[in-house]
Amino acid sequence: MNRFGYAVCQFVYGSLRFSRGISLDSHLSNARVANSPFRNLRWEEGNNSNDGQKWQTLEHRGPLFPPEYEPLPNNVSFYYGGEPMKLSLAAEEVATFYAKMLEHEYTSKEAFQKNFFTDWKEVMSDDDRKTIKKLSKCDFSELHKYFVNKSEEKKNMSKQEKQALKEEGSRLTEEYGYCLLDGHREKIGNFRVEPPGLFRGRGEHPKMGKLKKRIHSVDVIINCSKDSKIPAPPSGKKWKRVQHDNTVTWLASWVENVQKHTKYIMLNPSSKLKGEKDWQKYEVARSLKLEVDSIRHQYQQDWSSREMKTRQRGVALYFIDKLALRAGNEKEDDTADTVGCCSLRVEHISLHESLDGQEWVVEFDFLGKDSIRYYNKVPVEKRVFKSLKIFMENKDPEDDLFDRISTTYLNKKLNEYMTGLSAKVFRTFNASTTLQDQLSKLTKEDMTVEEKILSYNRANRAVAILCNHQRAAPKTFEKSMQLLQEKIQKKKEQIEQAKKELKKAKKAHKEHPSDRSKKLVEQKENAVRRLEEQLKKLELQVTDREENKVIALGTSKLNYLDPRISVAWCKKYNVPIEKIYNKTQREKFAWAIDMTDADFQF
DNA sequence: TTCCAGACTTGGGTCCAGTGGA
DNA sequence: TCCACTGGACCCAAGTCTGGAA
Numbered sequence: 001m002n003r004f005g006y007a008v009c010q011f012v013y014g015s016l017r018f019s020r021g022i023s024l025d026s027h028l029s030n031a032r033v034a035n036s037p038f039r040n041l042r043w044e045e046g047n048n049s050n051d052g053q054k055w056q057t058l059e060h061r062g063p064l065f066p067p068e069y070e071p072l073p074n075n076v077s078f079y080y081g082g083e084p085m086k087l088s089l090a091a092e093e094v095a096t097f098y099a100k101m102l103e104h105e106y107t108s109k110e111a112f113q114k115n116f117f118t119d120w121k122e123v124m125s126d127d128d129r130k131t132i133k134k135l136s137k138c139d140f141s142e143l144h145k146y147f148v149n150k151s152e153e154k155k156n157m158s159k160q161e162k163q164a165l166k167e168e169g170s171r172l173t174e175e176y177g178y179c180l181l182d183g184h185r186e187k188i189g190n191f192r193v194e195p196p197g198l199f200r201g202r203g204e205h206p207k208m209g210k211l212k213k214r215i216h217s218v219d220v221i222i223n224c225s226k227d228s229k230i231p232a233p234p235s236g237k238k239w240k241r242v243q244h245d246n247t248v249t250w251l252a253s254w255v256e257n258v259q260k261h262t263k264y265i266m267l268n269p270s271s272k273l274k275g276e277k278d279w280q281k282y283e284v285a286r287s288l289k290l291e292v293d294s295i296r297h298q299y300q301q302d303w304s305s306r307e308m309k310t311r312q313r314g315v316a317l318y319f320i321d322k323l324a325l326r327a328g329n330e331k332e333d334d335t336a337d338t339v340g341c342c343s344l345r346v347e348h349i350s351l352h353e354s355l356d357g358q359e360w361v362v363e364f365d366f367l368g369k370d371s372i373r374y375y376n377k378v379p380v381e382k383r384v385f386k387s388l389k390i391f392m393e394n395k396d397p398e399d400d401l402f403d404r405i406s407t408t409y410l411n412k413k414l415n416e417y418m419t420g421l422s423a424k425v426f427r428t429f430n431a432s433t434t435l436q437d438q439l440s441k442l443t444k445e446d447m448t449v450e451e452k453i454l455s456y457n458r459a460n461r462a463v464a465i466l467c468n469h470q471r472a473a474p475k476t477f478e479k480s481m482q483l484l485q486e487k488i489q490k491k492k493e494q495i496e497q498a499k500k501e502l503k504k505a506k507k508a509h510k511e512h513p514s515d516r517s518k519k520l521v522e523q524k525e526n527a528v529r530r531l532e533e534q535l536k537k538l539e540l541q542v543t544d545r546e547e548n549k550v551i552a553l554g555t556s557k558l559n560y561l562d563p564r565i566s567v568a569w570c571k572k573y574n575v576p577i578e579k580i581y582n583k584t585q586r587e588k589f590a591w592a593i594d595m596t597d598a599d600f601q602f
Numbered sequence: 603t604t605c606c607a608g609a610c611t612t613g614g615g616t617c618c619a620g621t622g623g624a
Numbered sequence: 625t626c627c628a629c630t631g632g633a634c635c636c637a638a639g640t641c642t643g644g645a646a
Contacts, residue, residue, distance in 0.1 A: 155618095167617090194636065202614080202637065248609065256636095260606065263636085277610085326612095327640065334637080369639055370613060408604095409639070424611085424640060473615065477630065483629090552614070554632090559612055582632070 020509040052247040054273060058178035060179035061267050062187070062231030062239075063252045063516075064172060065217070066195035069093040076146045079139035080132055084596045087143060088125035092210055095120070097198045099143035106108075106200060112209035116198060119211035179251060179267070186270035188251065193220070194414065203336035203371025210258045219254045249273050259335075269558075270587035279591055284420045285428040286602055291418045292429070297322065298417070303383040308390075309404040313385050316341050316402050317412060320426050324466050327423035338367045341423070342407050347397035351388060356489040360385035374468050378530060422495045431463045431560035436602045438462045439569050452575050454540050456566075463556045471552040477545075484542050491535045500530045558585070568600035 009227050028589040071092065077084040078095055087095060097114055098107065106112050117135045124132065133136065157165070196214040199207055218231040218240055224230065226244045233239050240254075250264040267274055288295075299321075302314025303550040319325050328340020339348060348366035355361040358379040368374045380388075391401055407423065440457030443452055474480075502524035509517035563581075567589070570577045581589060 162619095190635080192635090200637085205637090249625090250609075251609095259637090261637090263607075266610080281611090294620095329640065331639090338638085340639085370637075372614080404626070407640080422641065469613080474630085555613055584632070 002383060008086070008519070010082075012403065023328050025278070032102055032283050037556035054249050055246050056182050056225070057228060057358070058179065058181050058251070058421055059228035060224060060231060061176050062222055062233070062252050063193045063220065064176040064191055065193050065234060068187050069214075072096070072143065072146065078143060078144055079141075081316060082138045084140070085131065088128050091124040091128045091152035093196070094123050095138075095140060096143055096147070097196070097211070099140035100147050101200075102140060102144045106208060111204075111206060112198075112200075115207060116211070119209075123211070130435065137294075142473050148469075149386070181267070181271070181273065184272060186271040189266050189268045191265060193254070194256070194263060201336060203338065203367060205336045205566070206334050207258055213257045215256075215507070221253050223251055223253070231439075268405075269586075269591065270584075275588070275591045278588075280565070281428060282432070285425050285432060286423060287561070288418065288425055288429045289602070291421075293416075295417050300383075303387055308601065312391060312402045312405045313388050313410060313413060315391070316405060318380075318384060318411075320423050321430070322380075323364075323376065324427045324430050324468075325374075326427070327410065327580070329407045336367070336371050338369060338371055340368060340407075342402055342405060342410065344401040345397065346392050346395045346401055347581070348401050349388065349401065351392075353385075362388065368468065385600065427467060428562075431467060431556055432562040432565060432602050434458050434463050434466055436565050437562050443569070443573055445573070445574075448536075449575055449579065450540050451539050453579055454544055455543055456569070456575070456580060457553065458558060460553045463561060464551045464553050467556055467560060469552045469555045470550055473549050477549060481545065484538060484545070487540050488535065488542065489539060490532060495528065495531045495535060498524065498531050502528055562602050563589035565602050566597040566599045567592050567596040568598055571596070 009570070059066070069089070071089060078087055078092070079085065101107050113135055121129055121132070160580050175190075177188050178185050179188055179318050181244045191213045197212050198209045199205075199212050205429075217237040220239055221238050222231055222242045223245055224242070225246065230242055248265050253262050254266040255262050269275070271279070295317075299314040299317040302310045303318075305311045305314065320327070320529050327339035328343040330343060331338070341347065343402070344366065348364060350363040350365075352361040352363060354358065355363070355377060360383065361377055361379050364374055364378070366374050388401075396401075411422040414423065415424075419564075441454065442455035442458055502521070505517070505521045505524045507581065510520050566578065568599070570580055577586065577593060586593060
């Protein structure tokens with residue numbers, strides 16, 4: 001219980017689907033077991049262990065390694081200065097990474113070329129290095145063509161060959177794609193070790209083009225329970241270490257060489273462990289609803305504080321709440337220059353006492369996560385505006401706007417307001433609240449299912465816009481829109497024709513009434529109605545797609561919108577859940593689908 | 603108090619299998 | 625049957641946040 005009287009939910013598995021102590025092998029033979037670990041289970045509040053233990057038993061097969069490098073055939077050559085050249089095996093492998101990327105724009109970038117060439121030289125043999133002095137003299141085109149042909153060949157494989165490949169894939173997924181956690185057979189999210197290749201960061205990443213080295217078993221740490229069958233490393237090889245830490249959820253890990261970050265093999269979102277965590281996340285966000293008024297009141301008071309730190313905190317929190325900005329942790333230097341709230345610099349905002357007929361406008365323009373641009377003009381309260389003016393005084397453009405605060409400080413303060421509260425909770429809270437509000441505004445009982453879905457997508461879109469989830473317009477967008485328009489035109493012509501036929505049938509019926517003529521009129525009426533419905537559906541599709549051109553709905557749907565809101569909405573308005581969530585999403589949100597009634601309120 | 607690493611969530615891009623229309 | 629298109633699985637980078645060491 002926190003000081004606001006809110007009990008942070010704890011989660012217990014009501015009834016176990018599998019008995020404990022069952023072995024992985026016995027389950028691997030049965031692919032059909034346990035589609036959803038939540039189905040038929042009772043979720044209830046209770047006492048989970050509070051010592052940070054995530055599981056009692058964990059057994060798995062270890063990660064699946066990518067295939068070894070297959071040397072190029074003799075008739076495919078790399079050229080240096082116009083002359084064919086046989087590279088050492090290691091250098092050849094890295095050359096193929098570059099060759100495969102030749103069509104990408106970024107291979108033309110200076111940083112990419114420089115990083116690649118430096119790392120490539122490192123794996124070259126002395127002989128290779130003696131010859132190869134300049135990247136500009138390297139010709140990878142034959143290698144590139146070889147891989148293009150290879151992928152073409154794969155496309156043109158016979159049905160049987162494709163089937164065999166698919167079966168092999170399924171076999172591997174069966175063997176490596178599942179683990180046994182506390183007796184439950186759970187899907188693993190990413191059971192493959194990342195293959196070697198060239199690092200491609202997002203945006204202007206200073207490390208783009210660097211070599212991501214091959215990971216061997218000796219680099220991999222295995223995490224499983226003591227009494228489980230320890231996964232076998234590839235024959236003749238060893239693991240870096242085998243540990244039995246049940247306070248973490250990962251199954252295997254290694255450190256990648258480019259950014260020195262740890263990579264993990266973890267469970268699929270449909271798993272019990274991830275599901276519980278997700279539920280917990282939405283419960284914390286829901287509980288913010290009870291506190292948000294007092295928190296808002298508090299940060300508004302902070303705008304007038306004499307202490308600069310408090311004042312900055314008040315304004316930063318206001319941005320995080322109102323604009324759903326990310327916290328904005330400090331970043332390492334050798335990454336793309338992106339920012340969030342706390343790391344905003346003076347150059348990222350402009351102040352306008354009046355703009356487009358509005359007063360006290362702040363213009364934001366910065367690159368956020370993944371180098372996605374955030375551009376927004378927002379009228380703010382006068383006190384916020386004045387405070388920002390003070391924060392910017394005597395500062396250079398590249399100075400921090402909020403120089404007195406950090407994300408750690410902000411989150412500490414937030415945790416004082418409410419247990420479990422951190423900056424990102426506001427994003428979840430505001431996203432889910434927006435969805436719920438929009439759904440209630442946009443949905444009407446008498447709508448068709450298609451109209452309701454359009455309303456849902458519009459509500460979802462409002463959230464995506466709030467969270468700045470943008471995407472590049474699909475490459476085939478214009479073409480597919482044109483196709484849709486053509487379909488609409490055709491449908492209109494069909495309606496015209498059908499109406500003519502109806503008129504004719506009515507006339508005939510009037511002149512010589514009979515059962516047959518009456519039936520014909522009904523048939524024609526039905527045809528017109530059906531066509532008009534089809535037209536309406538197509539027009540809705542156009543609207544939906546147009547509005548969705550550069551907005552990505554998936555991210556908010558998967559990460560920010562409490563699924564119980566969607567499930568309740570589906571139940572209330574008789575929309576099949578399949579129209580809102582695809583199979584994977586239904587698996588991830590099985591807990592919500594199981595537990596939510598039509599009257600759920602976030 | 604600061605720094606840093608570890609653990610986990612969030613995120614857009616890519617690619618390919620499946621689908622539906624010609 | 626073929627082909628174009630698209631949804632969704634997969635990939636892996638890039639965030640957030642916490643806890644412990646210095």
